[in-house]
Amino acid sequence: MKIIFGLSLVASSSAFHISPPSTTTTTTTRLFVATTNDKALFVDETRASVSNYYGKELSSSDDLKTNACCTAGSPPTYIQECINNIHPEVVSKYYGCGLCLPQYPLEGAKILDLGSGSGRDVYIASQLVGPTGKVVGVDMTDEQLEVANKHLDYHTEKFGFGNVEFKKGYLENLGDLGLEAGSFDVIISNCVINLCSDKEAVLKECLNLLKPGGELYFSDVYSNRRVPKSLQEDEVLWGECLSGALYWNDFENMAKKVGFTDPRLVEDAPITVSSADVERTISESGNDSLDFYSATYRLWKLDLEPHCEDYGQAVIYKPKSCCGGGIERYPSGWLLDKHHFFEAGKIHPVCGNTYKMLHDTRLKEYFDFVGTWDHHYGIFEGCGSSLPYTAVNDATGDKGASTGGCC
Numbered sequence: 001m002k003i004i005f006g007l008s009l010v011a012s013s014s015a016f017h018i019s020p021p022s023t024t025t026t027t028t029t030r031l032f033v034a035t036t037n038d039k040a041l042f043v044d045e046t047r048a049s050v051s052n053y054y055g056k057e058l059s060s061s062d063d064l065k066t067n068a069c070c071t072a073g074s075p076p077t078y079i080q081e082c083i084n085n086i087h088p089e090v091v092s093k094y095y096g097c098g099l100c101l102p103q104y105p106l107e108g109a110k111i112l113d114l115g116s117g118s119g120r121d122v123y124i125a126s127q128l129v130g131p132t133g134k135v136v137g138v139d140m141t142d143e144q145l146e147v148a149n150k151h152l153d154y155h156t157e158k159f160g161f162g163n164v165e166f167k168k169g170y171l172e173n174l175g176d177l178g179l180e181a182g183s184f185d186v187i188i189s190n191c192v193i194n195l196c197s198d199k200e201a202v203l204k205e206c207l208n209l210l211k212p213g214g215e216l217y218f219s220d221v222y223s224n225r226r227v228p229k230s231l232q233e234d235e236v237l238w239g240e241c242l243s244g245a246l247y248w249n250d251f252e253n254m255a256k257k258v259g260f261t262d263p264r265l266v267e268d269a270p271i272t273v274s275s276a277d278v279e280r281t282i283s284e285s286g287n288d289s290l291d292f293y294s295a296t297y298r299l300w301k302l303d304l305e306p307h308c309e310d311y312g313q314a315v316i317y318k319p320k321s322c323c324g325g326g327i328e329r330y331p332s333g334w335l336l337d338k339h340h341f342f343e344a345g346k347i348h349p350v351c352g353n354t355y356k357m358l359h360d361t362r363l364k365e366y367f368d369f370v371g372t373w374d375h376h377y378g379i380f381e382g383c384g385s386s387l388p389y390t391a392v393n394d395a396t397g398d399k400g401a402s403t404g405g406c407c
Contacts, residue, residue: 075099078329082124085158087151093118093144100190100296101125102217103335104327104363108132109185112209114171114202114218115139115192119148122164123155125188131161136184138167138177172198174205184209185362189218191294194244199251203258203299210301213361216260217298221245221271224291224387231285240278242271242292248388260299261306262353264337268295268389293389298337300357308351308380313371315350315358317342326366334366338388342367351380 075083079099083091095117106128113122116137125135139145148166156162169177171193187206196202206216226247237243246254255263271292273279282290317334318325326344327334333343336357342348347370350358358367 076329079124082127083120085127085155086120086123087154089147090118090120090123090151093147094120099124100188100217100219101128102186102215102298103330104366106133106186109362110134110183111136112179112184112187113137114187114189114206115195116148116166117141117144119144119151119164119166121188121190122148122166126155126164127159129163131163134163134165136165136167136179138169138171138174140168140170142168171196171205172201174202174209179209181208182211185211185214187214187216187218189216189220191220191241193218194220194241194246199246200254200258203255203260206299207259207301212301215298215300215361217266217296219294219296222248222251222293222295222389224248224293224389225289226250227290228285228287231282231287231290234281237278237281240275242278245292248293248295255297255299256306260301261304262300262308264298264300264357265388266296266298266335266337268293268338270389270391291391295389300361302353302356302360304353304356308353308383310377310380311352311355311371311373312375312377313350313352313355313369314347315342315355315370316347316368317344318366318368319345324365339382351383 074080079101099121101121101124106125107130109129110133111125111129113125113135116122116139119137122135122137126133129135137148139148145166145168152162152164155164167177167179171189187210193199193202203216210216221241221244223242223245224247227243227245231237231243234243252263271294273282273292282288320326320328320331325331331344333341335341336354340348340350340354352373355369355371358364359369
């Protein structure tokens with residue numbers, strides 16, 4: 001007989017340190033025996049709790065109790081310029097402090113934002129895809145959707161075009177929203193999948209909705225080992241976006257099982273627990289070695305191999321020239337993931353999977369390609385499966401190796 005705990009979920013939607021827990025009264029943790037109906041009740045209560053928090057308890061981003069899901073640093077200038085064009089109410093109702101968009105031109109792309117909230121990131125993406133693109137935001141909170149939809153006309157007039165749509169729904173059930181399978185170039189999410197009851201279902205829905213060569217580009221919280229049940233049962237830790245975190249290897253295996261064969265880590269940072277109460281709870285449970293990380297992954301919908309194989313191939317990120325070259329905003333080089341920064345004009349040996357990520361996607365025009373698939377030379381040197389994140393003591397802010405191993 002399986003035991004499930006009903007928890008009140010409270011978390012920011014996007015992270016790096018844990019602030020002291022709220023003194024606000026929360027729903028009492030309940031223990032019950034799970035039948036099929038009980039599981040459905042657990043999911044419903046979880047959704048209701050999160051929706052209530054973001055819809056009723058928070059009035060602005062200043063009300064957030066934690067920033068455990070934020071991406072680091074200030075937004076680039078071109079993103080800040082986009083934010084300046086967005087209605088102040090939409091910006092003030094944004095309950096996060098990061099942005100999760102892939103760093104390449106998105107003109108004409110179709111983008112889906114999971115957990116779109118008040119619509120800030122949707123309206124940023126709207127400007128980046130332009131009049132020939134389309135952006136759809138999905139959220140389950142009526143109050144947030146009301147803010148997002150209220151300002152549709154404002155942004156249509158401000159941008160000079162309208163290409164945005166908001167839908168109410170659950171991320172585990174995107175198939176119920178009438179979204180066309182295989183129609184999205186990019187799916188984005190900022191620390192929202194962490195709140196979902198069935199994360200595998202969310203990944204399956206994303207794979208189904210992506211075009212071939214499209215990607216799921218998202219940030220979330222992960223741990224260096226499986227979070228023990230005693231901590232999963234703690235409302236404060238779950239509410240602080242910690243105990244719902246997936247063990248990193250479970251996440252990567254889940255992604256591979258679903259069909260995202262080669263998950264790529266783009267950036268990460270350790271989450272520092274600065275709340276004495278949270279730190280005490282973890283320590284007293286005997287889990288001082290349990291670490292949490294904020295991490296951004298990209299998952300491609302491509303026909304990739306389970307491991308990084310060597311076919312003697314290489315790529316060259318095009319240097320800037322009168323005829324175009326690389327991505328305009330990144331003339332010196334471009335970062336695919338934590339182990340692949342491509343310096344402009346330099347020959348970079350790559351595995352077959354990396355080759356496809358650049359050749360069979362929107363990135364193709366920015367690279368020159370060397371080699372064929374005619375000869376196989378074994379596993380690509382440097383491919384491994386150890387903890388991919390930078391430990392607290394090693395966090396130096398480096399952008400990643402220029403040509404390191406593929407994993």
